[in-house]
Amino acid sequence: MTRRASTEPFDTNPLSGALPLSRRRLLELAAAGSAAGLLPLGGTNEAKAFAYEPYPKDDELETVVTSCAHNCGSRHMLVAHKKGDVIVRLSTDDGRYQKDGFFGKDTEEEPQVRACLRGRSYRARLYSAERLLYPMMRVGPRGEGKFKRVSWDEALTFVANKMVELKTKYGPQAILDQSYAGASYGVLHKSDQIEGLLARFLGMFGCRTSSWSVPSYQATTFSSRMTFGTIEDGNEDDAFAHSKLIIMWGWNPAYTFHGGNTFYYMRMAKQRGCKFVLVDPQYTDSAAAYDAWWIPIKPNTDAAMMAAMAHVIFSENLHNQDFINRFVLGMDQGTMPDWAKGKENFKDYILGTYDKTPKTPEWAEPICGVKADDIRKLARMYAGTKPAALKASWAPGRNAYGEQYNRMAAALQSMTGNIGVLGGCAEGVGKAFHSEAVAYPYDQYANVWYASIKSDRWAHCVLNYPNVKREEVGLWPRQDNLDGVIPNIKGIFWQGSDWFNQLTNINKEIEAIKKLELVVCMDSTITPSGIWADVLLPIATHFERHDVALPWYKGHYYIHRPKVIQPLGESKSDFQVFTELAYRLGFGPAFNPKANRDYFHIDDNVDEAYLREWWEGRVMGNAAHPVTMGWEEFKKRGIYKFHLHEPHVAFKDQIEKGIPFQTASGRIEIFSTQLAQITDWTKTQYGYEIPYIPKWIEPWESLNSPKTAQFPFHLISPHPRWRTHSIFNNIPWLRETFEQEVTLNAADAAKLGVKTGDVVELYNDRGRVVVPVYATERCMPGVAVLHEGAWMDLDKNGVDRAGNPDFLTLDEPSPAGAFAYNTVLCAIRKTTLEHKPGWDQLATSRSHVFRRDL
């Protein structure tokens, strides 16, 4: 469905008068006729800009509302302006498209959902040279990157035969599902471990090993489940506008955006007098924009600093005892369950009752590199400001024992009573307002698996099979005879994921992938993972298939995603590919009940039927938030924005109405009843013991460990702004705005004898990468920052010239499953090796000169 933008309500020259158009003025103009206010053209030389015709203006093009589609948690509107079957340019929400909308409408209740720089660059990705247009099969050794074009029939025949062979020879665990949300977060076409199409396809086929730990936020997933009994611990984005204090703990919304209009509501908070604090090894753009008090902290020591804050709050009696008594389990002696009265409670731990180590600010200072007085000041500030949001973000959890940091944050949030109140915060995962999100058949066949492992242990499993213990790979327990059976992984499917480039310790992965017998990559472009595949299947982008989008993280709206253009080349949707494969394997009708085998060639009616049924049934029939807009009107407008009568705040009902939390005790479990009762840890998916109350545990490497003698820098690898993980690394527009570079403190750089722009080598026992330096005062000494997601580019010695930090990371997850992406020591030296920012020859350019102390 497309709609033509109408210019009728708009004055042809509103800027001659009052701008922005107020609602009243707009109505006046509409009444007066659209020509009102037009000034006579002045001068003789009124040539057009870009006079080289044809320069199509927006209003001469067809307008189609759609959205961006990558895995950042946000989801914003893109408006395609197309001519024929070509998208000429993209714009974004300007207030016109929603119900009762008009150009410029942008209220606090219904803000525009404006796309970020990545979304705005989508046209360059859609038409990029890296697009996969035809099925291809490997001709050289795996990883060499040589492929030949084949027909769909040849490619799918090969895949189907190989799947049957693997299942027959190696059993129901032989194929590893490494689908992820890289290419798609739609309600119908979805790549994901749990709700994804591949999970259902392999499950129905009867051969699937699943990857259970989430690379981004497994620590906080664990923490939120243990503490609150749910991962939906998030407030909606607009709730941030109501805080008086926001502590951004390892959180950089200026880079990650984090759903809806989070960053913008935080600006509103600032204008209303909210104070900001940043606890982070870097002085980020968020710190600058929100004028935050920056507390630099050594990576991986966050839980220690939080413990010290808890000590200050307890010892100065700043905690909210009433809240603790009513809602919390195990915060102190009085709130311990009867059966565990003799066990250590959180206050005991903080005050050092048993271990004789009070977790004072002075205790934390040498661990964290934060002055005791600053810890004290922040603790008092947090306990004394109401309401205050301690936003414990994901990055500090991507660590050895990262779950302790998130559990410790939950303890601070509850002892100060900042949970369930507007302006407070229990995040955590931060998943907020929940909308209906699955339109394909999500039934008893969805997410069937025969083994499930910690996601970054697959290479370890493959390389050491069968001499692998279940705790080494984090094998999820089962109730049948497959419990404890180590999977003999012989094949991998990548659906919308570039995991080979994104998981830890890539050199180990390279060894492991050589042992596999089938590697299938389904994606819209070639990716570093695709280079290692046997079969490349070209997948239609979200511009080329029908779907509905919504943010999975924050933001309350649906965006319609029509088939804006026909799929390029021979590309097909994932759903089409799986359906055709299912027919070849004998379960086609069960896999896609609304389709017949023609679906591979014509998908429009089937997709429409799924989406309509979902919208009219689940979305309009949702008990908590029914949508009244019909499917046809939604398709015509392109967007539906929910009207919430107040900002959604997690656990508000629990606090205000006394509804029990979803934990076993019905309370906020700082003392975890589940963890306290585990006796054999090897039989759990964690594999190793996790304390039942939050504790500071020394990570296996950090700036405090002796290993710094050899590897003096602590490497962290946060999300970049100019990529969504690895997606968009190939976009020249984005690449000329930012560089893949290692950020170092200026004094460290001076010691290494390097300055901004010099090329260095980062190395440790696991790998070597080559990148330029950015030397700045904005980074803590001893810390090196290298953003994740650069497309690996190996030289003949196995050195990565692109600067992908995952050649240095360790494939040793935290017990709770958190990837230890940020637990890495490395050394740095100046090098003559070449840095290659991308696979093409495009030179990256810095847009500006960094100026210091003007």
Place this chain on the structure above:
Amino acid sequence: MANEKDKAAIKEAVKRKKREHYVPVVPDTQLGFIHNNVDCIGCRACEIACKDKNGLPPGPRFRRVQYVEGGTYPEVFAYKINMSCNHCAEPACLPTCPTGAIFKRKKDGIVDIDSTLCIGCRRCEAACPFGAPQYNAETNTVVKCNMCVDEIDAGRKPYCVMACMMRVLDIGPIDQLRAGTYETKARGANDEVVRQVRNMADPELTNPSIVFVPHSKGKVG
């Protein structure tokens, strides 16, 4: 590209241009930009929107978000200055153009280049103190921001402004922006605006149509 041009028309244009003495056009309303240096997160959505709108290859960047940082660890600061073409009241580029390709619109003061007349001599590029005109080697012309005249004429705002996720970039009549009487989200309730920030060319040179909400470290004088 240059080969395809109408050489006779260019010769005519040069002749006409030589006879003229440049008097800056006084627009009926001068439009200008406002940018909040502090609240800008430097995301560059505006830059990419501009690239897409104008179909630019890597190279020319009409809009440039410049990062400024300073201080000594841990007492540091950072802010952004966001500029495209400032559509100056007395544009330095305009009189340098040998063919008269550069012109200033009477109705709103937008400075634009008629690319059919541009011969790619790059004199304007050298003259502009802000780096607005930029050479596009693919077309052998100089190109620059025209404030999305097509959008302005359609009653909307330029792509960069409509892209701003933080609502810190806006346009409006420059006299009202300077006086602080123009209603815009770019300026907070207590924010003052200035014509110049540190390390920016003296606005007396060309009288650029832009104001900033400055960072405390970016104030001049």
